Amino acid sequence: MAVYTEISDDELAAFLAQYELGELLSCKGIAEGVENSNFLLATAQGNFILTLYEKRVDPADLPYFLGLMEHLAARGLPCPTPIHGQDGVALRTLAGKPAAIVTFLPGLWPRTVRVGHCAPLGEALARLHEAGADFAPRRANALGPSGWRPLFERSRARADSVREGLAEEVGSALDAVLAAWPGGLPQGHIHGDLFPDNVFFRAEAVSGLIDFYFACTDALAYDIAVCLNAWCFEPDGSFNVTKSRALLAGYQRRRALAPAEKAALPTLAAGAALRFLLTRLFDWLHHDPAAFVTPKDPLEYLRKLRFHRAARGPGDYGLD
Amino acid sequence: MAVYTEISDDELAAFLAQYELGELLSCKGIAEGVENSNFLLATAQGNFILTLYEKRVDPADLPYFLGLMEHLAARGLPCPTPIHGQDGVALRTLAGKPAAIVTFLPGLWPRTVRVGHCAPLGEALARLHEAGADFAPRRANALGPSGWRPLFERSRARADSVREGLAEEVGSALDAVLAAWPGGLPQGHIHGDLFPDNVFFRAEAVSGLIDFYFACTDALAYDIAVCLNAWCFEPDGSFNVTKSRALLAGYQRRRALAPAEKAALPTLAAGAALRFLLTRLFDWLHHDPAAFVTPKDPLEYLRKLRFHRAARGPGDYGLD
Numbered sequence: 001m002a003v004y005t006e007i008s009d010d011e012l013a014a015f016l017a018q019y020e021l022g023e024l025l026s027c028k029g030i031a032e033g034v035e036n037s038n039f040l041l042a043t044a045q046g047n048f049i050l051t052l053y054e055k056r057v058d059p060a061d062l063p064y065f066l067g068l069m070e071h072l073a074a075r076g077l078p079c080p081t082p083i084h085g086q087d088g089v090a091l092r093t094l095a096g097k098p099a100a101i102v103t104f105l106p107g108l109w110p111r112t113v114r115v116g117h118c119a120p121l122g123e124a125l126a127r128l129h130e131a132g133a134d135f136a137p138r139r140a141n142a143l144g145p146s147g148w149r150p151l152f153e154r155s156r157a158r159a160d161s162v163r164e165g166l167a168e169e170v171g172s173a174l175d176a177v178l179a180a181w182p183g184g185l186p187q188g189h190i191h192g193d194l195f196p197d198n199v200f201f202r203a204e205a206v207s208g209l210i211d212f213y214f215a216c217t218d219a220l221a222y223d224i225a226v227c228l229n230a231w232c233f234e235p236d237g238s239f240n241v242t243k244s245r246a247l248l249a250g251y252q253r254r255r256a257l258a259p260a261e262k263a264a265l266p267t268l269a270a271g272a273a274l275r276f277l278l279t280r281l282f283d284w285l286h287h288d289p290a291a292f293v294t295p296k297d298p299l300e301y302l303r304k305l306r307f308h309r310a311a312r313g314p315g316d317y318g319l320d
Numbered sequence: 321m322a323v324y325t326e327i328s329d330d331e332l333a334a335f336l337a338q339y340e341l342g343e344l345l346s347c348k349g350i351a352e353g354v355e356n357s358n359f360l361l362a363t364a365q366g367n368f369i370l371t372l373y374e375k376r377v378d379p380a381d382l383p384y385f386l387g388l389m390e391h392l393a394a395r396g397l398p399c400p401t402p403i404h405g406q407d408g409v410a411l412r413t414l415a416g417k418p419a420a421i422v423t424f425l426p427g428l429w430p431r432t433v434r435v436g437h438c439a440p441l442g443e444a445l446a447r448l449h450e451a452g453a454d455f456a457p458r459r460a461n462a463l464g465p466s467g468w469r470p471l472f473e474r475s476r477a478r479a480d481s482v483r484e485g486l487a488e489e490v491g492s493a494l495d496a497v498l499a500a501w502p503g504g505l506p507q508g509h510i511h512g513d514l515f516p517d518n519v520f521f522r523a524e525a526v527s528g529l530i531d532f533y534f535a536c537t538d539a540l541a542y543d544i545a546v547c548l549n550a551w552c553f554e555p556d557g558s559f560n561v562t563k564s565r566a567l568l569a570g571y572q573r574r575r576a577l578a579p580a581e582k583a584a585l586p587t588l589a590a591g592a593a594l595r596f597l598l599t600r601l602f603d604w605l606h607h608d609p610a611a612f613v614t615p616k617d618p619l620e621y622l623r624k625l626r627f628h629r630a631a632r633g634p635g636d637y638g639l640d
Contacts, residue, residue, distance in 0.1 A: 009432055025426035025427070026424070026425075026427065030348045032349060040360060047362060104346070104362075106345035106346055107346065108329070110329060111326065112328060112330075202345075
């Protein structure tokens, strides 16, 4: 929950004067999202989301993120559409931060993931991958395999303060996963962070995919691997293969996985678990106690990593 | 900024099934308010506010608060109206907390108070006092003069850790203010906490008065004294008599102050400053460092208290 930046009355009025949204009826900070400041704007034209991009987002990446959202929305994907001002510009500055207004999407993200969410999620992810195919810009995955070892080095010395033996276990998992990392898989634009709080549903149909601020160009199947980690484990740490089977079947209703993608799934899933383990470990060891955000438990992803490393093959995820 | 309680999907669905608001399109926690958890609901019928009452609110007081809001709204005051379920009930339980849905009010609260806000504020406060005249329930002011000394006793021993000499200065101010406290002033329902973040404006017209969870039965002029503290000091600590003159003139456009109310204004204003000084001092000394809320500076109100104690009479507030 976070609103990091206060906006003055005059700044907000001057900012909104550049759009054609009608009278501003309300502006309320939203207590969700840990990276940016988000405000729900109620205007004469309806509801919108105003985002101020905080320090974790590189302003140089914003044209890619906003361009991708606009591209995907134009192809019918239910993702936020950046609103352009009268000057045609969608990305500008407010209270000293990069800022944009996007459309408001109806729906609720599932606080509890049910099996019924997983097939629609998989299908929406495949639609995202399809719709992105003709978006020309590229962005390297800053949190992809080449970034994991440097990230680990920034936490390694203190890793065992979180759990005895963690540095060694993560180090050897890193070696193994990087050695097995597949090349040549189909590439494209991936969301990269499609956790339940980034997916809105109406009943059990996907009505919104949000938060594209980790999107990048990478193996499409890696995006599935992120979702397997984020959607298919139960709160007690057990892996729900019924959920993963539904997710993969939903995905393949729109885009069939190549044999190499299927075979790589355990490695990709272990890599995705490492990525979240490493960023959470870093945040755990380096977080500011005065910040509003409580760091997330890195060990949740250690347990997930162990599951993936022990997997015998794609069959353990419900793939035939 | 605060959302203290997470609501599960099933709890929310079961709760909303008791109302006739149509499909729930969105539920977002609002990063405002320090006492309760607030959610903005977008439904097929429009926007609403869902509030979960947290530990600072005594559930026994909620019928008074909700009844007062409903009474005032029915008389045309722009305050939230509690929404009744199909069973006629407005106050029920959600996620183990007392909870209610109220209407959504358009408008923005002023981050920067301008002189132009103060007359409409004063007039809205007088309308609130008028509209409450025939609301029969009563609620004693738990944070009124009889509560200040016990509150001070819970902070006195550590007060000087905030500022050298604070305990003595507050103690002697308490003695003087309580000795001078006026009896017999016109009584009624007061808001008790009408700070800028509880007043919405469209242009410079008041469009909403919210957060009635300190409302009680007390001297009407004490409510004005709270507003003088909350609206008429500049960020540098100076008192802006142009603002207070506008506020008092706006108020008197609807309700003329009696001579005894005018004469009591410096004492009432000093008492209101003491009330916020004491609650802030208590929160400062007792707050949980792990909580999301940063305690407010008690010394802001020491400076205000000094101004009021030095006032020569109502003329110092712009009253003739």
